[in-house]
Amino acid sequence: MTTKKQQKLEPQILPMKNSAGMINEDHRDEEMTKSTLATFRAKEEEIERRKSEVREKVQAQLGRVVEETKRLADIREEIEGLNDPKRKEVATIRKKVDLINRDLKLLGLNCHKKEKEYKVALETFNEKNKEKGQLIAKQLELVAESEKLRLKKLEELRKNIDSLY
Secondary structure: OOOHHHHHHHHHHHHHHHHHHHHHHHHHHHHHHHHHHHHHHHHHHHHHHHHHHHHHHHHHHHHHHHHHHHHHHHHHHHHHHHHHHHHHHHHHHHHHHHHHHHHHHHHHHHHHHHHHHHHHHHHHHHHHHHHHHHHHHHHHHHHHHHHHHHHHHHHHHHHHHHHHO
16 A cells, blocks of 8 residues: 555656656647648648749740730731732733723723724715716816817818918
8 A cells, every 4th residue: 555655746747757658748739730840841842943933834834925925926927918919910911901991991982882883984975986987987087088089179270281282
């Protein structure tokens, strides 16, 4: 059995045991907290490192996207630059062709009109030429008759003169 002194000492020892156990337990808790905190910090650092890597990759991709966008814009400008002059030239030539077609149509109508006038004038010319030929033939005939008559008269006159001598 325990004496009163022992009983008095035991509660003091127990608290000491409890204190030492608590100290050990506190120490263990502190170690666990430090370990957990270190693990947490390590994980945080890993997360930050990965975030940084992802940010760098995203920035690199954005840089490439910006460059490709600029290249595409330049290509689009070149394509538009190539198409515009051709469109303008084609439109200009089309307008010229339309003007020429209009002029050709007017000239064609004018030509048909002139051809008709030419045919009428040619017919008139041919008729007048024919009439002139007939008149010249008649004139030659009359001149020939006149010469015959004059020769005949001259012959008669000469005969008259010869008969007078």
